[in-house]
Amino acid sequence: MAVQPILRYPHPLLKKLAHPVAGLDAEIRALLQDLIDTMRAGPGSVGVAAPQIGAALRICVVDVSKSRHGSENNHGLLCMVNPEIVARSGSAVMREGCMSVPDYTGDVERATEITVRFLDEQSDQVREVAASGFEAVAIQHELDHLDGILFLDRVVSITTGLFRRKSYR
Amino acid sequence: MTPRCERSYYAVSVVGADRPGIVAGISEALYRLGCNIADSSCAMLAGEFAMILIVSHPKPFTKANLLEELKPASERLGMTLAVRSLQTGEEQHRPPAGELCQITVYGADQPGIVYRVTSALAARQINIMDLHTKLVGSEEEPVYVMLLEATLPEDITPGHLEQLLASLRAELKVEIGIRVVTPVEL
Structure with missing residues (x-):
């Protein structure tokens, strides 16, 4: 049980595909606890993925229940092993920041409703969760870390769209 | 990179009629001087192209040193140049914490x-x-x-x-x- 330092880009692990986990054992449970501790220690943090603390494994934790954006619509603490998004719909833009990319934020478009399937740490069963709103955004952001994708890879610019037309002369 | 306190910071703006090569010309002059470009933003309005850059250079370095290389480059490109020296700590400005x-x-x-x-x-x-x-x-x-x-x-x-x-x-x-x-x- 320990708060781990958050790796920052350009650490190579943040751009690597993480490996699937074979099953829940003591080591994986300890890693999950580290992820929870690290998330709770980060000011305003609502999720941490294993690659962010140096483990190239498909594990992440999300908890938006204490955030003002997600306090009314959430599933509490989600400890997700081998998560995958099996359904997604809708789209919305939110300005995201990431502990692994400090001092920069960017507008990212994500699905507003998702269904995520994962091996649940508590029940040791495969569980499906239908998330929406901020919780869905947080899950998509953390799952991206398992594929070596940072929010910088998804940044969209609203102004480009609005001000593209040019015909002055 | 040299620590912040051992660097001089400048706000540079360059404005003029748009043409290909403005960013390349200005950044080449800065590169030759050994300047780092920190934050920058460029925009084209009508046919005018504008660059705003925060640049830094290890001390000792003066605004005159910066202008020496940057002024001829700007003139060659037909651009109007303005340079302001930042006071120590100004480059670390953080906006207020509200929404x-x-x-x-x-x-x-x-x-x-x-x-x-x-x-x-x-x-x-x-x-x-x-x-x-x-x-x-x-x-x-x-x-x-x-x-x-x-x-x-x-x-x-x-x-x-x-x-x-x-x-x-x-x-x-x-x-x-x-x-x-x-x-x-x-």
Whole structure:
């Protein structure tokens, strides 16, 4: 049980595909606890993925229940092993920041409703969760870390769209 | 890189008629000088291209050293150059911690849209971080569009901002939309 330092880009692990986990054992449970501790220690943090603390494994934790954006619509603490998004719909833009990319934020478009399937740490069963709103955004952001994708890879610019037309002369 | 305290910082702006090679020419001069470009922003408005850059160089270094290489490069490109030395610590400026709001204003073109909206914000100490305006529509029916981002002081909520701009909306007969875009830490 320990708060781990958050790796920052350009650490190579943040751009690597993480490996699937074979099953829940003591080591994986300890890693999950580290992820929870690290998330709770980060000011305003609502999720941490294993690659962010140096483990190239498909594990992440999300908890938006204490955030003002997600306090009314959430599933509490989600400890997700081998998560995958099996359904997604809708789209919305939110300005995201990431502990692994400090001092920069960017507008990212994500699905507003998702269904995520994962091996649940508590029940040791495969569980499906239908998330929406901020919780869905947080899950998509953390799952991206398992594929070596940072929010910088998804940044969209609203102004480009609005001000593209040019015909002055 | 040399620590912040051992570097001199400058705000550089370069404006002139657009043509290919402006950014390359200016950044080449800075590179030759051994300057680092920290934050920068460029935009083209009508046919004018504008660059704003925060650059730094290890001390000892002066504004005169910077101008020595940058002035000829700007002149070659037909650009107007301005350089301001930053005081120690100025380059680390952090905006206030309140909500970040995106405000969209659009309507039939008329004098004073920018002035009226921004002075209402300034009177409440609401700090503009980013602002773009554009004249669109036809010559007969010109439409003015303004998109800005502003940080609210901690005692002003997006609801207050809504109220503040409601009277302007009616008076200027423009559409005003407010959207909170405060970044979420994930």
